[in-house]
Amino acid sequence: MLKVSIAVAAFAFACSANAADPAAGKEKSKVCAACHGETGISLAPDFPKLAGQYNDYLVRALNDYKTGVRKNPIMAGQVANLKREDIANLAAFYSSQRALATKY
Numbered sequence: 001m002l003k004v005s006i007a008v009a010a011f012a013f014a015c016s017a018n019a020a021d022p023a024a025g026k027e028k029s030k031v032c033a034a035c036h037g038e039t040g041i042s043l044a045p046d047f048p049k050l051a052g053q054y055n056d057y058l059v060r061a062l063n064d065y066k067t068g069v070r071k072n073p074i075m076a077g078q079v080a081n082l083k084r085e086d087i088a089n090l091a092a093f094y095s096s097q098r099a100l101a102t103k104y
């Protein structure tokens with residue numbers, strides 16, 4: 001029984017260590033809000049909406065700005081100091097926000 005509970009505890013720890021933290025992402029997103037809106041719904045059309053975007057799309061986009069694969073002088077400056085976990089947390093935050101419905 002003890003062995004089982006140790007295994008379960010170890011598994012839970014491993015999972016929590018890897019899981020992205022949307023609350024930490026929300027904290028980090030304060031500097032992004034000026035352009036992308038508080039919950040990722042930008043007010044100006046020049047700034048893409050991030051709310052409800054796929055998590056892996058956001059991670060990819062931020063990494064691409066960081067490596068220069070995707071070139072944009074504004075975003076390059078924004079991501080320069082983000083760590084891998086910051087990117088994961090930001091993506092977890094924005095992807096969990098409700099997107100606006102598109103009106104046709």
Ligand code: HEC
Pocket residue numbers: 028029031032033034035036046047048049050058061062070071072074075078079090
């Ligand atoms: C000064 C305004 C500004 C700030 C601050 C800013 N962004 Fe951006 N962001 C932009 C613009 C402009 C683009 C579009 C760039 C392009 O065409 O590639 C963009 C694009 C993006 C994209 C790609 C969206 C897509 O649909 O492909 C992501 C993701 C993103 N920003 C996340 C962030 C995050 C996270 C932060 C904060 C760490 C941040 N941005 C801060 C202006 C800003």
